[in-house]
Amino acid sequence: MSEHFPDHIAPINFARNGKSIQQKLAISQLERACSMLISDQGEILVDLHFNTDESNLPVLTGSLKATIQLPCQRCTEAMDIALESTFEMALIQDEKDEESLPEQYEALLVDDKAFSLKDFIEDELILSIPLVANHQPEHCDATQFLQDPTEIEIEEQRENPFQVLEQLKGEV
Numbered sequence: 579m580s581e582h583f584p585d586h587i588a589p590i591n592f593a594r595n596g597k598s599i600q601q602k603l604a605i606s607q608l609e610r611a612c613s614m615l616i617s618d619q620g621e622i623l624v625d626l627h628f629n630t631d632e633s634n635l636p637v638l639t640g641s642l643k644a645t646i647q648l649p650c651q652r653c654t655e656a657m658d659i660a661l662e663s664t665f666e667m668a669l670i671q672d673e674k675d676e677e678s679l680p681e682q683y684e685a686l687l688v689d690d691k692a693f694s695l696k697d698f699i700e701d702e703l704i705l706s707i708p709l710v711a712n713h714q715p716e717h718c719d720a721t722q723f724l725q726d727p728t729e730i731e732i733e734e735q736r737e738n739p740f741q742v743l744e745q746l747k748g749e750v
């Protein structure tokens with residue numbers, strides 16, 4: 579594994595030559611994605627295969643795996659979330675070509691002379707980030723949110739404000 583992550587590549591040319599990319603990319607290198615996360619720690623495991631299919635269509639298949647950190651919506655503590663995104667894409671150079679693609683493919687419009695692999699990976703990562711993250715109740719520190727809201731309401735109704743006042747007086 580080389581340390582330098584390839585960014586500007588020619589995807590169509592890669593497909594014709596059957597190239598693969600298996601590398602790690604630091605999440606901290608992806609600014610847009612980082613702005614959505616609580617931490618820029620961690621890496622993305624990138625596994626990409628450029629190829630042509632039986633009808634000579636340039637395709638990109640593979641997966642991205644990463645563990646990201648989002649704040650829990652209940653207790654605001656950071657929580658780890660494992661993401662995995664797999665894809666099977668047809669590389670097209672003209673939007674019109676999308677209509678004639680076999681159904682199994684997503685279309686990816688590429689410019690063979692100006693294609694950023696990092697941008698592609700970042701877009702895919704961002705799409706797979708969940709909008710809301712919550713710990714499992716048993717692992718969350720925010721226990722006050724775990725009660726059934728209807729139970730809380732009933733308890734409040736039962737409480738007589740005058741009794742509470744008397745209790746307070748008695749304590750002074």
Ligand SMILES: [Zn+2]
Nearest residue numbers: 650653713718
């Ligand atoms: Zn939590």
